[in-house]
Amino acid sequence: MAELLNLRRSIDNIDAAIIHMLAERFRCTKKVGALKAEHSLPPGDPAREKQQIERLRRLAADAELDPEFAETFLNFVIREVIRHHEAIAAARSAD
Numbered sequence: 001m002a003e004l005l006n007l008r009r010s011i012d013n014i015d016a017a018i019i020h021m022l023a024e025r026f027r028c029t030k031k032v033g034a035l036k037a038e039h040s041l042p043p044g045d046p047a048r049e050k051q052q053i054e055r056l057r058r059l060a061a062d063a064e065l066d067p068e069f070a071e072t073f074l075n076f077v078i079r080e081v082i083r084h085h086e087a088i089a090a091a092r093s094a095d
């Protein structure tokens with residue numbers, strides 16, 4: 001069972017890295033949200049999202065990860081980002 005323990009240790013490290021990377025990504029996207037609110041730009045950018053999804057699907061396929069899963073995951077993250085951007089814009093217009 002040493003192998004199971006070793007694998008689980010790696011899984012825990014990978015999960016921690018994912019959380020830290022997501023936190024860093026949201027730190028950046030919140031700054032993007034503030035810039036968009038400042039310049040009266042809409043929270044979502046479907047053209048940019050389309051490019052990101054195409055890119056991520058290619059990266060996933062190359063890495064032998066299901067491209068459908070990669071797309072669903074990115075859409076889930078982007079939905080949360082747009083929710084933040086809407087909140088940032090609403091807070092700014094309430095000032």
Ligand SMILES: C=C(O[C@@H]1C=C(C(=O)O)C=C[C@H]1O)C(=O)O
Pocket residue numbers: 029032043044045046048049052077078081082
């Ligand atoms: C972060 C942005 O805002 C939104 C969120 C995106 C993302 O999380 O990658 C991409 C496009 C936008 O819908 C952006 O426009 O760059």
